[in-house]
Amino acid sequence: MKQLMKGNHALAEAAIRAGCRFFAGYPITPQSEILEYFSWRMPEAGGSFAQTSSEIEGINQVLGAAAAGQRAITSSSGPGFTLKQEGISYMQSLEVPAVIVDVMRYGIGLGDIFYGQGDYFQATKGGGHGGYLLPVYAPSSVQENADLVALAFDTAEKYRSPVIVLSDAAIGQMCGSVELPEMKEFDIDRFEWALKGRDRHYPQGRTLTDRMYYDFGYDEYDKHERDRYDAMKENEQLWEEVQAEDAEVILVSYGISSRICKEAVKAARAEGLRLGLIRAITVWPFPTKAFQKYNGKASAYMTVEMSQMGQMAEDAFIAAHCQTPVYSMPTGRDVADSEDIIANVKDILAGRKEAF
Amino acid sequence: MGKISLNTGYCKSCGLCIRACTRGALSISGKTNEKGYRVIAADDMKCVGCGLCYTVCPDYVFTIEDQTGSEWTV
Amino acid sequence: MAMTKKIPDTIKGANTFCPGCGHGVVVRLIAEALEELGHADDAICAVAVGCSCLVNVALGIDKIGCPHGRASACAAGIKRVRPGNLVFSYQGDGDSLSIGLAETVYSAQRNEKFTQIIVNNGVFGMTGGQASPCTLIGQKTTTTVDGRSVNMSGVPLDIMKMFGQIESVAYLARGSVHDAQNILNTKRYIKKAFEAQMAGAGFSCVEILSPCPTNWHMEPVDSMERIAGVVSAYYPIGEIVTGGGLNA
Known part of the structure; x- marks a missing residue:
């Protein structure tokens, strides 16, 4: 059934329907409708919502929630998205899947709340430290805001990688007709690697930290990272x-x-x-x-x-x-x-x- | 009465156990472990098995075994 | 009195802290507390950056390595997803009270229902002994070479006073590892904090005064005497809030 929705609302509702049960974030125009929508919808769906003290706290709550096996999301725009980069780099090093939405606006520094596409570099070039990459979906309609956020969760889990949805003020603020995905639920115990308490797989507990330290030798790790990104490049291009x-x-x-x-x-x-x-x-x-x-x-x-x-x-x-x-x-x-x-x-x- | 045993491989020679022992049962020995630390030695004759060394040791060197077999924790 | 004292099974083996470092004791107290409360199998630890991260080597439970200062935010996220698990952050004073003060205070303010363990040694240990928010007035560090002055850096930060103003906090205590009696008391505080968490009462925190002989440039025994003297004089030891939170 198609319905008329604002782009930001369609994105938030589609995330819920994709089984996302955790949001933590901070207000910033033109993203705030996502935060507002989740504030009532997430508890209604049995999930957890937190308005955090900053984007940094938000992304790190998402890191914890996603590491514990939950489908988790945060959203921001321009300057706020920059603050999330530290956490995104850590997500990539721990290989924790989560979705980060950037509803782009215009300009550097404070810039302005005008619509714009100023964040291409910081989204696509591994905007945090160390030189990582991650899939970035760019919706061009209200329908794609919904479709791509759902796909973003699947891709995130396929590669154990954070994934960005790079929306923009115009797409987020416009109203359009949208067919929302079916409601899904996921078992938070479905991943062996996710934090849940020590068990037969990890009798001395999981050590979910930079995979370089415990899971790979330093040289093996470089190859492992290159192979991950090569697989994404080979399999995930959409146009x-x-x-x-x-x-x-x-x-x-x-x-x-x-x-x-x-x-x-x-x-x-x-x-x-x-x-x-x-x-x-x-x-x-x-x-x-x-x-x-x-x-x-x-x-x-x-x-x-x-x-x-x-x-x-x-x-x-x-x-x-x-x-x-x-x-x-x-x-x-x-x-x-x-x-x-x-x-x-x-x-x-x-x-x-x-x-x- | 408990019986003291030491895993001196873990010892870093910090001396905190010597400070805590009220019986003067612990001392730095002449032996060196694999890490290069001069390790602690216990004098069984002076030790009363009170467990203070276990409590203050940051390096998990000491075990105090109850000779009657029951367990007591603090 | 019959007794057996042995290393908890939850300790994986030798730790990699410096000689005389208090972290080794704190990690053992946590392991003992978890085993005695029956939560070693469901415990999850959000690990800070700094010397605290060496807990990865010693503690045999689920752990996650968090960005510097953000362990309490990660712990909050984990606890919200897994309210039945015992979740705690393990942080130093630099991590939790300098770069991570916002995450620390707002975890308490928002009544996130995990336990924060803060090991306060008054310096940035891992990076070579720079001043932290908890460096005492007059204390020499690599960034306060003539001793910390109030004029330059203000007074040492007291997180228990800050937390104490938040009415919803469930349990707060400050312990110390400078002698056996205080170590045993600190273990009791940790257990009470964990119990408050598992009762759903709200945010709990145990701050633990701990020595850094390496960066204090003191012998381990003298470091403990320093805590018994000037450190605990500035940072009083004891329980600050008990029986607080949602069940109060």
């Missing part, structure tokens, strides 16, 4: 293509910006311009497999994203493998306009736009 097969120029985008790109493709085609789109659904692993089909075939890629300078453009540049030039169209505080996109594409074809 949507819109008329990319015969496109002369292929737009590359995600989230709110990609919605306008779809409109631009339609408008460009109407005037005979062969425009296409690769919409990244996982922004890490970046959908390089899509690029492999078009590298050297399309005459240009152009990234469209709401940030001060191109962030995703760097990943597109790497994925293009120097076989097709990449152009960047960062739109800052403004959602891209399809006419501007088409004008930029025409500039590329006329040799008037500088390559990234």
